[in-house]
Amino acid sequence: MSETIVLTKDVPAAAAAPDDAAAPRRRLGPVFWVAAGWLALIVLAAALADLLPLSRPGDLGDAMPGAGPSAGHLLGTDDLGRDLLSRVIYGARVSLIVGFASIAVGLAVGGVLGLLAGYFRGWVDAVITAAANVLLAFPALVLGLAVVTFLGPSLPHVTLAISLLAIGPLTLMVRGATLMFSEREFVLASRLVGARTHRTVLREVLPNVVPSALSLGLVSVANAMVAEGGLSFLGLSVRPPDPTWGNMIAEGSAVLERTPAVALWPAVAMFLTVLSLNYVGDRLRGRFDVKEGAL
Amino acid sequence: MTAAEESPLLRVTDLTTHFRTDRGLMRAVDGVSFTLERGRTLGVVGESGSGKTVLSRSVMGLLPRGDVVRGGTVQYAGEDISALDEDGLRRLWGREIAMVFQDPMTSLNPVVRIGRQITEHLRLHTGASRADARAKAAALLKSVGIPEPERRLREYPHQLSGGMRQRVMIAVALATGPRLLLADEPTTALDVTVQAQILDLLRAQQRQRDMAMILVTHDLGVVAGRTDEVAVMYAGRVVERAPTRTLFTNMRMPYTEALVRSIPRIADPGHTRLAAIPGRPPDMTRPPAGCRFAPRCAYARDKCRAEQPPLRESGEPGHTFACWYPVGTPEGAAALERNRKEAS
Numbered sequence: 001m002s003e004t005i006v007l008t009k010d011v012p013a014a015a016a017a018p019d020d021a022a023a024p025r026r027r028l029g030p031v032f033w034v035a036a037g038w039l040a041l042i043v044l045a046a047a048l049a050d051l052l053p054l055s056r057p058g059d060l061g062d063a064m065p066g067a068g069p070s071a072g073h074l075l076g077t078d079d080l081g082r083d084l085l086s087r088v089i090y091g092a093r094v095s096l097i098v099g100f101a102s103i104a105v106g107l108a109v110g111g112v113l114g115l116l117a118g119y120f121r122g123w124v125d126a127v128i129t130a131a132a133n134v135l136l137a138f139p140a141l142v143l144g145l146a147v148v149t150f151l152g153p154s155l156p157h158v159t160l161a162i163s164l165l166a167i168g169p170l171t172l173m174v175r176g177a178t179l180m181f182s183e184r185e186f187v188l189a190s191r192l193v194g195a196r197t198h199r200t201v202l203r204e205v206l207p208n209v210v211p212s213a214l215s216l217g218l219v220s221v222a223n224a225m226v227a228e229g230g231l232s233f234l235g236l237s238v239r240p241p242d243p244t245w246g247n248m249i250a251e252g253s254a255v256l257e258r259t260p261a262v263a264l265w266p267a268v269a270m271f272l273t274v275l276s277l278n279y280v281g282d283r284l285r286g287r288f289d290v291k292e293g294a295l
Numbered sequence: 296m297t298a299a300e301e302s303p304l305l306r307v308t309d310l311t312t313h314f315r316t317d318r319g320l321m322r323a324v325d326g327v328s329f330t331l332e333r334g335r336t337l338g339v340v341g342e343s344g345s346g347k348t349v350l351s352r353s354v355m356g357l358l359p360r361g362d363v364v365r366g367g368t369v370q371y372a373g374e375d376i377s378a379l380d381e382d383g384l385r386r387l388w389g390r391e392i393a394m395v396f397q398d399p400m401t402s403l404n405p406v407v408r409i410g411r412q413i414t415e416h417l418r419l420h421t422g423a424s425r426a427d428a429r430a431k432a433a434a435l436l437k438s439v440g441i442p443e444p445e446r447r448l449r450e451y452p453h454q455l456s457g458g459m460r461q462r463v464m465i466a467v468a469l470a471t472g473p474r475l476l477l478a479d480e481p482t483t484a485l486d487v488t489v490q491a492q493i494l495d496l497l498r499a500q501q502r503q504r505d506m507a508m509i510l511v512t513h514d515l516g517v518v519a520g521r522t523d524e525v526a527v528m529y530a531g532r533v534v535e536r537a538p539t540r541t542l543f544t545n546m547r548m549p550y551t552e553a554l555v556r557s558i559p560r561i562a563d564p565g566h567t568r569l570a571a572i573p574g575r576p577p578d579m580t581r582p583p584a585g586c587r588f589a590p591r592c593a594y595a596r597d598k599c600r601a602e603q604p605p606l607r608e609s610g611e612p613g614h615t616f617a618c619w620y621p622v623g624t625p626e627g628a629a630a631l632e633r634n635r636k637e638a639s
Binding site for chain 1: 355357381385386388389390393394396397398401402403404405406407415416419420464467468470471
């Protein structure tokens, strides 16, 4: 008798549990909005840098070199007396442009290749998958270094080098999603009402692949920014005196004992941006998965 | 054109579809022939793995990728369509021949609104303007029994129930007025209460439009009263074919009899044991030498295990079957009797 009582008591609790578990998956949550807010702030600041009441990033000014935060220089100054806040914001431009542009190129190229491989399969798939795997097999930084060293350090060249790194994983991901959706009956149904192949791929398969490709894209932007930082640290991206987060950290590392702030602030900015991108991308991916699961 | 008018809408002759697999040649469809006249309905019945889905896809010219060996011909309105490539078939698909699939959950694109899924198809084939196509789509949805069609057009598939989605799929299939509709297990994925509605809808539309239909199902109850003729498939072959009424009253093939017996009856007393068919369908990479149903058949004698029975006439119009010891004949009764004695 006592057992049955325990059982009936447990039922409502057990029934309520799945709802509780499902709720946070559907909501994006406050951390998501903090992360998204940080990204919006960085993008806005970088875009509107020229309009902000900042000194130019290369401006030596009359400030004390290596000074701490003050009303005129919110993050203090570096060893040459340049405003750190200004340099972090102008540096964000390079990181953001390289990050988003290289992934945009990667998504465009990887998206086309992945769709072709996943939809047509056969030898097309074999060739594309092999090529993507070859790209993946190179150690990322070495490939980036090789390309930039060969072409010369500049914004377009760094973007190109990093987009090369991004094509491999994005191709494979889009291929996988395409394979999955091509098997669905709505694709067959589209062929059966007489739609041509390009129409079927673009209108039936592509819209289903886009959400997951975009959320992986966001995570890839974070990786691209880290890669740019690495190249920049090695002096293979935009060259000083134009600031990038990578070359600021490189400069700061030389004076780490005297003025740690020089390396600290760009590092913090990069850390938060990469973390936010990863978090936002991850949450969005989770959300799209839920949507699919509910179908 | 006169030749096309005279010939039946669909004539399938000795159709075979074999797949090369790691375990050998898999005979999914193995020499099937039938004809279908305009405006008629054919039920294709068989258990899972009998080749009925591969048959309907072979008729459509939709063969799965991979190593496929195909043979025989499919003539649509006098034209051999089994030799056409996808460009040639595209002319027929949608306009002349349409298909309704088993699972309405996966046969609509989840990220495209219902309206676009119907109108795009309409505009592709008729060149109608956006507004015209939309009006026609709403009318179509109404004709397949969807209330508030205007609102539904703006919705996404996940906002509709399974039955509603299957209605939408039927609307898509009917949009361009095909002359042949292939419905491959159209109600298997639906609730029992919705199944009858969808089947009646298909039947009504088929009659109204004078459209021929092939209804593929594993459920004899589905074809009863909704088809003109029934073909029973077993292990890649048609083993019995008859006008629907004849099939139910005067079946000859023991497999058909077993299928009919396995339908639970509401009039049976409680706790009546379901007459299941013992065993499983054969491995189609190594089909039995004789009759393919022999290993599971209560009538089977040595001859059945050695020699494949040909399709022959029963004497009643349009009734053919493949069996050495048919149900309801003295030979059949004798074979059954001897098997009973030998077993005891």
